[in-house]
Amino acid sequence: MLTANSLSIWQYLSAFPAMLAGRRHHRAALRIELAQLFEVEVGRIVLFDSGRAAFGALLRLHGVQAGDEVIVPAFTCVVVPNQVPPTGATLRFVDVGRDSLNFDWLALDAAITPHTRVVVVPHNFGIACEVPTWLREKQRHVRFVDDAAHGFASRCDGQWLGTYHDGAFFSFEYSKNLTGGIGGMALLPAGSELPPAVLPELPCGDEWRLAATLKAHLLSARWPLLGRCTMAAVRRLGMVYRSGDGEVARGEPHPPRAMPLLSAVLLRRQLPTLAASIAHKQQLATRYQRALATLPDVQQWPAPQGTHWVRYPFALPFAVTDKAALARQLSAASGLNIGVWFDDVIHPAGAFRHGYVAGSAPHGERLAASVLNLPMNIALPADAQLERKLARLSRALAELLRQHKDPA
Ligand SMILES: Cc1ncc(COP(=O)(O)O)c(C=O)c1O
Incomplete structure (x- = not known):
């Protein structure tokens, strides 16, 4: 599948020398640049190795625990529901609308119970939507968290997706709007903070895997035959980076990690364009x-x-x-x-x-x-x-x- 949607070959190549400035420098600069883009305080931008890890952090921020219920759209990627069971909360799937790729608000309203703590609001394919005011006012005990994995920098009525509900998670995986190979971000609700955490780093070998896989994606988007040959070679060398089998086949939660250095640099390269x-x-x-x-x-x-x-x-x-x-x-x-x-x-x-x-x-x-x-x-x-x-x-x-x- 054609991916690395917004990344040019030059941005990819020029990322390698820039990595010399180090992780701390690039992550701090990326957070500032993202905060400027979304017009929010820097403290609201938290970087991870994936959108799923950012979602897990938002569940913790909202204090989701045993006895609560988390509603997830029944048209999503398995790594989203995977993050719910470790909180102890009950996971419920609610259907998407007949004529939209996102929720039907009346059906969602009917599905919410007094135990519902979080609703994951989909914005599939990047089509941003907003929970109607009447629903938010009626269901004041519910936190609406945006799954903005498909819609980085999408807007709805002039507002940036992710800034107008109770927090959002974004993905920078190969196939998403901007790519870091992998990567994710939580945009926290105004006035909230996550306790400081030192996340484990991606092993160095995995960072090289990311670089190799991304190169194959970039070539595929421009020269399909060359891209296919490169991907076959990368696969043969065991250099493909992808989700753990346990996450897909057994629904295992994802252990959060820090955003890789390469991803942070690649994202910084894509923001000006x-x-x-x-x-x-x-x-x-x-x-x-x-x-x-x-x-x-x-x-x-x-x-x-x-x-x-x-x-x-x-x-x-x-x-x-x-x-x-x-x-x-x-x-x-x-x-x-x-x-x-x-x-x-x-x-x-x-x-x-x-x-x-x-x-x-x-x-x-x-x-x-x-x-x-x-x-x-x-x-x-x-x-x-x-x-x-x-x-x-x-x-x-x-x-x-x-x-x-x-x-x-
Ligand atoms: C709708 C949706 N939400 C969340 C995610 C998770 O993003 P990540 O792969 O960065 O964890 C994906 C991944 O493909 C997705 O399609």
């Missing part, structure tokens, strides 16, 4: 929206003007048995890299289920079976060649829809 990266992705989104609008049966979602898309989602009007195979087929037909997020209510398919009862979130299940997505990457020009690829994609999708309506 952030506005241009977002503008470019919005141009891609406009082209995608226009091309897919020629197929009225294909669902798209409205998004606020300031959306920082992580991928551009669209849904087919029927459930697909093997989305990965279809994505490969559409990628080959169009020349565009089609993705499958999320391929299960608890992504990835086959991940630990945390007691999720099949059928209990019909909208999330429908989305998981029908949503595909298009790439958002600064290396993908919004030019005539993209239009040709989109025309090929539209033809392939039109044929698929025709076959579905009339299998004979």
